[in-house]
Amino acid sequence: MRSFSLLSRSAGAAFLTPAGLLIGAFVIAPFFWVIYVSFTNRTLLGRTAMNPDFVGFANYFSLFDAASFFTRGEFGFSLILTVQFVLLSALAGQAALGMLLAWMLQSVPKSLKRLTEAVVIAAWILPEVVVAFAWFAFLDYENGTLNMIMDALGLPPGDWLLSFPFWVIVVFNTWRGTAFSMMLFNSAFSSIPPSYFQAADVAGATSWQKFRDIGLPLIRGHVVTDLILITMWTFNVFTPFLLTSGGPSYRTEILPIYTYRVAFRDFEFGKGAAVGVIVMLINLVFALFYLWVTRRRAKGVAA
Amino acid sequence: MTRYLNLYFTRIGFSVLTALVGVLFALPLVWFIFAPFNPRAEMGLAIPDPFSLSNFETVFGNRFALRGLWNSLVQSVGGVILVGAGATLASYALSRSPIPGKNVITYILLLFSSVVSGSAAMVPIFLIVNGIGLIDTQIAVILVFAGGLLPTAMFILRDFIDSIPKSYEESAMVAGASPVQAFFDVALPVIRPGIVVVVVWAFVNIWGSFLIPFILLRSSEKMPAAVAIYSFYSEAGTPIVTLLAAYSLLYSLPVIILYLFVSWKFGFRFFGGIKA
Numbered sequence A: 001m002r003s004f005s006l007l008s009r010s011a012g013a014a015f016l017t018p019a020g021l022l023i024g025a026f027v028i029a030p031f032f033w034v035i036y037v038s039f040t041n042r043t044l045l046g047r048t049a050m051n052p053d054f055v056g057f058a059n060y061f062s063l064f065d066a067a068s069f070f071t072r073g074e075f076g077f078s079l080i081l082t083v084q085f086v087l088l089s090a091l092a093g094q095a096a097l098g099m100l101l102a103w104m105l106q107s108v109p110k111s112l113k114r115l116t117e118a119v120v121i122a123a124w125i126l127p128e129v130v131v132a133f134a135w136f137a138f139l140d141y142e143n144g145t146l147n148m149i150m151d152a153l154g155l156p157p158g159d160w161l162l163s164f165p166f167w168v169i170v171v172f173n174t175w176r177g178t179a180f181s182m183m184l185f186n187s188a189f190s191s192i193p194p195s196y197f198q199a200a201d202v203a204g205a206t207s208w209q210k211f212r213d214i215g216l217p218l219i220r221g222h223v224v225t226d227l228i229l230i231t232m233w234t235f236n237v238f239t240p241f242l243l244t245s246g247g248p249s250y251r252t253e254i255l256p257i258y259t260y261r262v263a264f265r266d267f268e269f270g271k272g273a274a275v276g277v278i279v280m281l282i283n284l285v286f287a288l289f290y291l292w293v294t295r296r297r298a299k300g301v302a303a
Numbered sequence B: 001m002t003r004y005l006n007l008y009f010t011r012i013g014f015s016v017l018t019a020l021v022g023v024l025f026a027l028p029l030v031w032f033i034f035a036p037f038n039p040r041a042e043m044g045l046a047i048p049d050p051f052s053l054s055n056f057e058t059v060f061g062n063r064f065a066l067r068g069l070w071n072s073l074v075q076s077v078g079g080v081i082l083v084g085a086g087a088t089l090a091s092y093a094l095s096r097s098p099i100p101g102k103n104v105i106t107y108i109l110l111l112f113s114s115v116v117s118g119s120a121a122m123v124p125i126f127l128i129v130n131g132i133g134l135i136d137t138q139i140a141v142i143l144v145f146a147g148g149l150l151p152t153a154m155f156i157l158r159d160f161i162d163s164i165p166k167s168y169e170e171s172a173m174v175a176g177a178s179p180v181q182a183f184f185d186v187a188l189p190v191i192r193p194g195i196v197v198v199v200v201w202a203f204v205n206i207w208g209s210f211l212i213p214f215i216l217l218r219s220s221e222k223m224p225a226a227v228a229i230y231s232f233y234s235e236a237g238t239p240i241v242t243l244l245a246a247y248s249l250l251y252s253l254p255v256i257i258l259y260l261f262v263s264w265k266f267g268f269r270f271f272g273g274i275k276a
Helices: A009-037 A058-063 A075-105 A110-125 A128-139 A145-152 A165-190 A194-202 A207-218 A220-235 A240-244 A255-265 A269-302 B002-037 B054-061 B063-096 B102-115 B122-131 B138-162 B167-174 B179-208 B211-216 B225-231 B241-266
Strands: none
Touching: A009 A269, A009 B063, A009 B102, A009 B122, A009 B138, A058 A269, A075 A110, A075 A165, A075 A207, A075 A220, A075 A255, A075 B002, A110 A165, A110 B002, A110 B241, A128 A145, A128 A165, A128 A240, A128 B002, A128 B225, A128 B241, A145 B002, A165 A220, A165 A240, A165 B002, A194 A207, A207 A220, A220 A269, A240 A255, A255 A269, A255 B122, A269 B102, A269 B122, B002 B054, B002 B241, B054 B063, B054 B241, B063 B102, B063 B138, B063 B179, B063 B225, B063 B241, B102 B138, B122 B138, B122 B211, B138 B179, B138 B211, B167 B179, B179 B241, B211 B225, B225 B241
């Protein structure tokens, strides 16, 4: 039977045009444009702003210059810092804490569940500049809430943003993003038939055993999805800029902030574009992996 | 008997631990609950005495502050209209027309949109906007956001439209409606809940974003609230805390209201696809 189509091919093309133009101009064109710019010495001002020269791989060589690669404020330092940032704040922070919360929320009273979810989700949905400002007040040396608590506990106050800037953005990003993992795991756990857990209860299983032998294996797919997504988002997150501007002395300069500084503070567009290309390549690896996982899963369901 | 005790203690232990984590999450926001209502607010946590709305009066008396909120509204609504209309038309076409390679198109767009993040593509986005002469215009912010959010919006909506039986439109066409009439009069009302979700999602995304307007805009009278908020500092460089706190709350309100609206109306759902 020939399937009858509701929209002719030309009408379909017309319907696709507005979205196609916007995506073409502001998503697909930038993808190719950034590759082109990364091979030039384009700057914001001066002669090379209008007529940039083709410089081959010079920008990439300068990024991977072995002499300065690991120096603070250089690409290698920023790359390694970003990897640590992702491992600590996304994987060890958001995913683990989200998992713990989601598991506990299955068995706590409804009202406590609601309240906890509301707070964790608030950290996630409030605009980034607002939470950054709230954290400024929270960490303030003189009067901040954190030092007030430290004082009440008899501990010495800390000038957190100056002494431990990297740990501040790690904790901040964990706080900011845990909601996503929590909600994803929460809905995954709730989709497991309760009878599985009841059977385990009858057999006298502890919560840890139920988690290890029933909960975790059954939501494995969701865990993979979660890990890939939060890794990508954390890898590209610009929000710590609002808390530290990348400082003090480059100690929180993760790649998005590094890109911004090179391009818009030092005005080296060519070099900034080269960083952008590398970031996009890393994004591409994660995105392809994600598509591969989801497609494989879709096939598994169909089979 | 022991196993019931076991369950019981697990429940208590989990409740205590959950409450503790909840409190830890709330701590950084506690200050933000009180400061907007405290006419003498500082960085320190203090219960306002008395509670007062004078900080809000200051905000409403500040033309520049209001301008920022207005600009946020213009840019968000502008972006939302483009995303909503563009994604509805495009995802309808991807769902209902015989265009070859529809699935491949959807996935490639999604791939591009997740690879080309704002932080990776800030240089070319700036250069392209500069090249077409739109630097320092609100329309540039609107267009860039629309382009970036459209692929995910199309993906969400296409899922939604695919789940609607074609017989709705087919029966309308048997009764003599043209394909375009079938779209506007029959399909559109059925798709509307999906469009609402996409529109709210896009609005919240644009409303809260800092980086794109920060890069593309220069003149202070065009800045959305996310950027304008950084001008509320005294000449000595210290923040005007009272103004900032009240302004932050006003600026957060639409996001909070929309979140409550969506979770009340639809419950919380997860959509496939990769967030921009």
